[in-house]
Amino acid sequence: MKSDRIRKTTPRRTVARKLAPEVPNDIPHVAVAAAPGIEPATYREMLRFMVLTRELEDRIERKLYRQGKIVGGVYVGRGQEAIGVASCIQTEPEDVILPSHRDMGAFLIRGMSPRRILAQYMGRVDGYTRGRDGNMHMGDLDRGVIPFVSMLGDNVPVAAGVGIAFRNRKKPHVVLCYFGDGATSRGDWHEGMNLACVQKAPIVFICNNNQYAYSTPLDFQMAVKNVAQRALAYGIPGEIVDGNDVLAVHEAVRRAIDRARSGFGPTLIECKTFRMTGHSAHDDAGYVPEVLFKEWELKDPISRYRQYLVEHGILRQDEIEAMQTDAVREIDGAVEWAEKSPYPEPEDCLNGVYSEK
């Protein structure tokens, strides 16, 4: 036996350790989450933005793209609208968001207009990139929206930088950083997460776990069942929510924002959801079992939320229908406006390469 003097070592631990809780497979079809502290107007606004997001994206993907009016690729977040909307609606004007390509609702809530977004997709000068891009690569620093880039996971170190700047300057602002399940297997994600967490930066990391990274199912790209489990490596809370329940997402993000603003550092929120389309408009998702679409169709975040609002007497059926009609009208007008916007002149292409500030 070794002497006590030498034998002062870290005790060996077994690997059996409490893991993040599992989400039941049978998510109820009706939202059941309690929603403390939500203003009546917020209930309404959340539905309005979800409806508007769906209408805008449906128009882009199912009409304009098929009519050949979109110059680039189209990546929509159908079925995932609750995540971007329920989280971003809680931001203050000075907060900063880094959305992913499935978070159109977040762009809209920050005040980016449907008509300019449509012009962006159609490659017109009034698009956010002045016709240089025909896709989601858009942002608006005045509105605290850092543009999305296609190298998924790259926004995490950027978010860490923004969060550290807020902390160093003693600003009470927070950062909302969005990504998908596939991005969490990327190196940038790891470096960004570690930096943000060791520096206790005020960030909420929101994962749209839509089960597929392009055509790769979740269990082909990571060995853990839940993205939230990855939080263990960074010493931060990892939370799993039903991403198709707008109120559940709202509640989880509310707590995470409070935590971040109070100086306790980041939280990782895994929103379990499903991509109700292909990866993009040119992908028919033939690799996704049909049964999954059928299953998740029943959990559609908008239908569930509408049902909740009516059952709880928050909104009447006719108010909801009027909201739908308004969204269609708004997008009609926006398409008309965007189509009138010209294509950029070739001579202009050297302008706007660098920030003019």
Added chain:
Amino acid sequence: MLTKTQLHDLYYWLLLNRTLEDRIVSLRRAGEIPGAVQTSRGQEAVSVGTSYALEKDDIVAPLLRNTGSLLVRGFKPEEILAQYMGKGTSPTRGRDCALRMGDLKRGVVASSSSLGSLVPVVAGIALASRMRRLGIVALTYIGDGGSETSDFHEGLNLAAVQKVPMVLVLEENGWAFSTPVSAHAASTDFLARAHAYGVAGFEVDGNDVVEVYETTRRAAEHARNGGGPALIVAHTMRTGGDSGPHDAWFVPKEAVERWKSRDPLRVYEQYLDDGGLVAAEERSRIAEQVRAEVDAAAALAGSRLLPDGIQALGGVYHEI
């Protein structure tokens, strides 16, 4: 339970590792070594215990500080000294003066200074082993600092999802160069990473060579039997600074002293004494043998010539 030969071997390798590196530091001070020197002083039990636990055909990819792994895998002290001294006969033919050298015949993959970059490489080797049913395990090391790199994340994630026979030894030595672990790691609970990646996790006192050896055996068997990768967190401490020329003034003296009192050689000697295993006289004989070997190696390496300028263009590409 270790056999007498194994106990003897472990002592020999630990002592050879220590004695050789002490000589390297002296030669550096004497101006015989042109580059930087990264020793494993205080961490020898990790290199030796892990490499000794592998089978002959297994693959190991050491880092700059794993001199013991090179020795156990058959690199001669003379080769290591020639490498540091930049001699023309060294494994890199004088092109490099640090332990960035390997030999696939001896199952050693050359290290790279970009820490973390070996993890995806070794994951690839282990994937090949799984796909070709070779039955071999691939082992590599990472420091606490290297575990924050993107390569570590991508490599370990790939290994985990592909369930490859990889053993990753995380040497938690408290410092990434001059950055203490608390300032660079969001969570200092490195064992928790096993859960974050979905791999088997083991934790070990890195200064206890017997514990390191036994844990590595278990981890390698787990990997070999199709259980997927294993992460071994070995707690240890660099008691000789980051590299030869500087004195690691940034590390609190008390911490160094505390760990020096738990020096791996002393821990092992105590273990041998307590168990009445390898007697003191025999240990002196081993020490004598090691000293003679290192002396001979230093004399031989010192007598070798520096590379000829004309040779610089040779060996740039792999010669089939």
